[in-house]
Amino acid sequence: MDTNLTTKWDFVGLSNYISLLKDGDMINSLKVTFLFTIVVVLGHLAVGTILALAMNKKKPGVTVLRTILIIPWLLPDVVVALLYKWIFNANYGVFNTILIRLGVLQKNQAWLSTGSAFAILAIVCIWKGYALIMVNVMAGLQSVPEDIYEAAKLDGAKSVQTFFKITxxxxxxxxxxxxxxxxxxxxxxxxxxxxxTDGGPGSSTSTVSISIYKEAFTFHNYGTAAAGAGIVFVICWLISKVMRRVMDCDE
Structure with a gap:
């Protein structure tokens, strides 16, 4: 491949974008990415909201618990990935050791190179990022005036009604x-x-970011990789616009 930066390049227009949108691997990567994002974000929303409600209390030790619960969010992605790669290692992982001692497994399981890889990856990413939702929901809960809750209590509103109708x-x-x-x-x-997982096993965890990386640095198709990055930008922009419009309509 000619990597001379002074080489005159031919303008190809939208051909890289068109070829990507027709590529089966890229379409599969987009499907995996959408599924991965939906599962992880819903997990963050559920776990983060539940923990925020539980931590929004003035009791001894709550401040310490809040600090502990934020730690996963503060850890670098590399540290989290290497930590869980060790935990789920097929040969010496702690997870296998615990399950074997409990009698759940008879032998070591290769969690990250079998069909369970997607689920494990989603769980790890939910653990890593739930604190963003938790912190924001907790901040919102603490901004609600107490007199509103007192008025609702006097009117006989129950906890569930108070949450869905007021909070x-x-x-x-x-x-x-x-x-x-x-x-x-x-x-x-x-x-x-x-x-x-590096996108494996097969392409079961191959998200669009993994595909773009491989396109650029494994196959050296920099134009195609740049087009993929452009597609990701447009999709992220559309997601934010659509979600904002839907949520504004709900309000």
Whole structure:
């Protein structure tokens, strides 16, 4: 391949974009990416909201628990990936050791190179990122005036009714912003996926970011990789616009 930067290049227009959108591997990567993003973001929303509600109390030790729960979010992606790669290692992983001692498994399981890889990857990424939702929801909960809750209590409203009729409508804009940021972030995520599964086994965890990386640095198709990055940018922009429009309509 000619890598001379002074070489005169031919303008190819939109041909790289068109070829990518017709490529079966890229289409599969987009499907995997959408599924991965939906699972991870919904996991963040569920875990983060539940923990925020649990931690939004003035009790001894709550501050310490909040700090501990934020730690996964603060850890670098590389550290998280290497930690869980060791935990789920097929030969000496802690997870296999625990399950064998409990009698759940008879022999070591290759979690990251079998059909369980996608589920493991999703769980790791949910653990890594739930704190973004937790912190934002907690901030929203603490911004709700206490007198509103007192008035609802006097009217005989139960806890579930108070949450869905008062709390949720007030903190919805905060949740909406956090979910949009979370969605865009994990749609284009690369580091943990690369280090944990590298898109395998097969292409079961090959997201669009992994495909773009391989296109550029394995096959040296830089034009195609650049087109892929452009497609990801447009998709992320559309996701944010659509989600904002839907959430604004709900409000």
């Amino acid at each position: 949720l409508p007030i903190i919805r804009p905060i949740i909406s912003t956090a979910v949009i940021l979370d969605t865009v972030w994990w749609f284009k995520h690369y580091t943990i996926i690369k280090l944990l």
